[in-house]
Amino acid sequence: MKKHLIKSIALFLIIFYGALLTGCRRSGNNKIKFVTSCYPVNIITLNLTENIEGVEVINMSENQNGCLHNFQIQSEDLKNIEKSTAFIINGAGMENFLNKVVYEIPKVKIIDSSIGINLIEEETECTHNHGDGEHHHHHHESNPHIWLSVENYIKQVQNVTNGLIIVDPTHEKTYKENCEKYIFKLNELKNQLSADLNExxxxxxxxxxxxxxxxxxxxxxxxxxxxxxxxxxxxxxxxxxxxxxxxxxxxxxxxxxxxxxxxxxxxxxxxxxxxxxxxxxxxxxxxxxxxxxxxxxxxxxxxxxxxxx
Ligand SMILES: [Zn+2]
Structure with missing residues (x-):
């Protein structure tokens, strides 16, 4: 219990210190920094921020070799997120690790790319060991891999665009142009895949x-x-x-x-x-x-x- 408290205080200090640093930096220059949670939303953000000067896009999980299912968020990641203009997530349950830490980053603007997307509900069988023998559960969860539908991915691009315009309205015109340009390419992709896979x-x-x-x-x-x-x-x-x-x-x-x-x-x-x-x-x-x-x-x-x- 005591150990936990000390840990919480330490984390609070780290975050508070981070916030101070951000405060100084932001007043100096208005650098825009977006942190993305995972690869699909990182690629979306790279496309949407094209031709915007001085923007920085960081992928939090770039060293993760796979999905975020078991991702352990580090205090370094939280610091990065805390200092960001916005934190862009896939949503749909991919960032379950956020549930435990979201109270530590109350001021961060989170852009959820999954808004309005119809999720597929699936049942998974899990075996856990809680120290008192093995437990079998049936989890009923929505499948978070929404981006592998090009149709959904296009919706994600639109959602991120809307979010970027809210957090950085000065570049509204460019975000909208980039969005249009990328969606044009994605519609071409969708048509090509439909033709290729029809048979x-x-x-x-x-x-x-x-x-x-x-x-x-x-x-x-x-x-x-x-x-x-x-x-x-x-x-x-x-x-x-x-x-x-x-x-x-x-x-x-x-x-x-x-x-x-x-x-x-x-x-x-x-x-x-x-x-x-x-x-x-x-x-x-x-x-x-x-x-x-x-x-x-x-x-x-x-x-x-x-x-x-
Ligand atoms: Zn996965």
Missing amino acids: LKGKDIITFHKAFSYFAKDFGLNIAGTINDEPENEPSAKQISAVINTIKEKNIKSIFTEPQYSSSSADIIAKETGVKIYTLDPAVTGENSKDSYINIMKENAKTLKSALN
Whole structure:
């Protein structure tokens, strides 16, 4: 208890000190600094801040090699967020770590990119050990991987644009122009993907984790199974054998791993069933370039075509 209190005070001092520094800096020059929680919203923000002088965009989780599911926020991250013009998040439950710390950053303006997006509700089975034996839970959660639907991603771009205009109204015109320009490209991408994937409608796919639900919904693919519902840990033997059964039952010929995670469980499944392994990228890491979301999605479409034809 006492230890916890000391920790809280220390954290408070760190944050307070951070706020003082910000105060000084802001009065000196009006530097705009956006912190993004993860890769998809980082790419959105890079596109929307094009041609705005002196703007800084920092991705909080750039060293994270995967989704934010088990992200541990550090005091350094909180300091960065505290000093930002706004903190831009994916939303839809991807930043669950914020629940525990949001009271420590009361003044931060948070832009939630998921507003107004219809979420897919899913049931996940979890096994936890609370020290008194293993517990099995069924979690009913919304799937946070909204950006893998291009339609949703376009909505996210619009939501972030609206947020940026509120926190930085001087650059309203440029934000709106950048938004239009990016959405034009994204509509082209959407049309191209629809044309490319049209012939694959109704096909079963097995992905690594539950990242592709929105993508599959957009293009009429059926997620027949996932290899690992908790991608930070190795999947259970039970989950692996469930996938193997699905592959045999549905006569599935290929499975998909993700570049961010180990393929060792997929290798086991391939050995057992003879399926071929391909890679689908959930766009949670990658190049720090404005077109990288578009490039990743095009590459995914190419992979699906060669794997499922
Ligand atoms: Zn994920």
